[in-house]
Amino acid sequence: MRKPDESIASRQNALIKLTASLTERKYRAREGLFRFDGKKLFLEALDKKLPLFAVLLRASAAPALLAAAGDLDVPAACRVALLDDDLFDRLSEEKSPDGVICVSKVLDKIHKFATIDVSDAKGDGFTLLLESVRDPGNLGTVIRSARAFGVERVILSADCADLYHPRTVRAAMGALFCQPVTVVEDLPAAVTALARCGRMFAAALTPDAVPLDKIEWQPGDAAVVGNEGHGLTAATLTACTHRLLIPMTGDVESLNAGVAASVILWDYARGGERHG
Numbered sequence: 001m002r003k004p005d006e007s008i009a010s011r012q013n014a015l016i017k018l019t020a021s022l023t024e025r026k027y028r029a030r031e032g033l034f035r036f037d038g039k040k041l042f043l044e045a046l047d048k049k050l051p052l053f054a055v056l057l058r059a060s061a062a063p064a065l066l067a068a069a070g071d072l073d074v075p076a077a078c079r080v081a082l083l084d085d086d087l088f089d090r091l092s093e094e095k096s097p098d099g100v101i102c103v104s105k106v107l108d109k110i111h112k113f114a115t116i117d118v119s120d121a122k123g124d125g126f127t128l129l130l131e132s133v134r135d136p137g138n139l140g141t142v143i144r145s146a147r148a149f150g151v152e153r154v155i156l157s158a159d160c161a162d163l164y165h166p167r168t169v170r171a172a173m174g175a176l177f178c179q180p181v182t183v184v185e186d187l188p189a190a191v192t193a194l195a196r197c198g199r200m201f202a203a204a205l206t207p208d209a210v211p212l213d214k215i216e217w218q219p220g221d222a223a224v225v226g227n228e229g230h231g232l233t234a235a236t237l238t239a240c241t242h243r244l245l246i247p248m249t250g251d252v253e254s255l256n257a258g259v260a261a262s263v264i265l266w267d268y269a270r271g272g273e274r275h276g
Contacts (some may be wrong), residue, residue: 038094050105051106056081059084060085104120112180126223129191132227148175154180193235203226203231204244213248215267
């Protein structure tokens with residue numbers, strides 16, 4: 001990777017102020033940018049050729065980071081800046097900074113924002129839908145699991161946590177950089193539209209729910225997971241064609257959205273093997 005082309009020592013520098021502002025959703029939306037910290041995500045971003053806007057390196061850590069990047073490089077227009085250690089530490093969101101902060105343009109080639117039309121969001125592969133999952137860590141966990149288990153696309157209701165919240169990006173561990181995601185304004189309408197292509201399973205504790213280990217997954221199936229505390233809305237539940245539940249023992253009533261979705265995705269991934 002090429003060496004830094006500028007050095008920054010002032011907190012009043014425009015790039016520093018911009019990077020600091022990206023911890024807030026309104027500035028991410030206004031600028032079309034998001035930030036992430038750490039060596040692993042930095043190397044993932046280089047490998048996936050993200051449209052990086054800036055790379056900020058801690059002065060004392062820069063040589064090792066540049067060596068780790070090797071022949072991987074940033075886009076030609078990307079700014080590469082060297083920061084004084086103290087300035088970097090103030091800007092970083094990590095307790096023990098690795099020494100690199102990246103700022104990227106939003107990934108609009110794989111992350112879409114739609115109204116109801118999700119006709120291009122579902123084929124024969126599995127689709128996972130999330131409704132009102134507001135914890136960024138849970139959302140990031142789901143995206144990571146979706147990538148790990150070969151989900152075709154994740155569809156989010158508009159009131160889910162921000163896709164580019166720093167905690168979402170961190171929890172996704174690089175999966176966000178390549179997992180297709182669509183955000184829709186009207187999730188029940190999207191469920192209704194997708195039900196024309198296959199079965200829509202609502203994760204819900206209802207009398208007609210089928211235990212997860214009894215489901216024989218079919219091409220085009222989808223599952224819908226709801227809010228960590230309140231589950232799915234009545235409208236979304238009604239739009240689904242089937243119900244499923246995750247069998248549990250003991251006195252635990254439910255799992256959080258990130259764990260529940262991951263269990264469902266794991267079961268889908270091994271479904272072909274289980275049912276021959």
